[in-house]
Amino acid sequence: MRRSPRRERGRGPCTWQTARLALALASAGGLSLVACEDEPEQAERRLEPMRELPPPPEGSAGASAATQGADAAASPSAGPGERPRADPEIERALTLIRTSGRRFWVPAEDPEEDATMYTAEQFASMLRKKWDWLGYDIVALDPWLNDIASRSFKSNLVYQVELEGGRLLPMRGWLERELARAQTDDAAGSPEDQP
Template sequence: MTRRAAPSAPATARQRPVSPRALALAVAVVAAAGPACDEKFQSFLRNASDRHVEREKKKESDAERRAAEEAVISPPVRAAIALVRASDYDFVSVTSDGSRKRYSGFDFAAMLETKSRWLGRGLDELSDWLDQIGSRTFFGGRSYFVRLPDGRELNFRSWLEAEIAALPTALPTESP
């Protein structure tokens, strides 16, 4: 058995000697483009850093705004609104023309939070909040109702007071 030599590498895989002229041209192109690329990259990094700083400032201001909004609503009122949000019942508001608007617990709680932010400054007690904001419409003074699964409707205030009384622990009574 005779051994044959391995075939030589194709012409494209062979190393060609680099001419000094081509090498000088490549170095000149890199040297000319280098600072421009550096400036563009530095500009990109500076813009990215500025955007990051702006995002962080916005996060801080949003957190401060949320804390200020939460401070407006006292803990007992916030707990009562959370109770409404967690309920599966429908909440009914009678409009000025006599039609009835139904809300889910989540939507009704959002409406009560908005009313409390706008109108509830200084209302720390739950009973005061229910008297002035929580149990009636703002313009017409019509009572809110809770629709139970069996179709009965209860006055919102009496339902909320009964739900709070049925809780295993009392709602917070002190304001921060």
């Protein structure tokens, strides 16, 4: 006679502790013996980020970022289960990356392998996914730059951006300069806004 319950095909995990507990409950309280449950079907599981992904941008990239920024300003606090509203500068940074036309390099973990090159659109998309999956609670620009946009999560190696002539710069320094330049351009106004 076996001490542990027999696992039949199509039955869920039934340990000897579960069987012993079921027998104790049945004898103590007159409860009916509980059988091990059937295993739920292992449907194809799809992992999802903790927040809904924004719809793909329509028209110009600036309009999409402006719309998302307006939504954030209209609703300052997030509901239950939603990400707190992020600093609009994060969306601006992603837009700057996506529209830069530059190439971005992610160093390989193994020094004998080549770095991986991303187009501007691919790199912005990769950063957004990284933010959705790993930085769900990051809503300020500085932590986003440190934890999401500057270096690889897995290897902690610095991302790089390629300038004209093939010169590589660390991603964070380049992005901070581009954000500052965009702010001064916005403060000065565009030429068609001036009389």
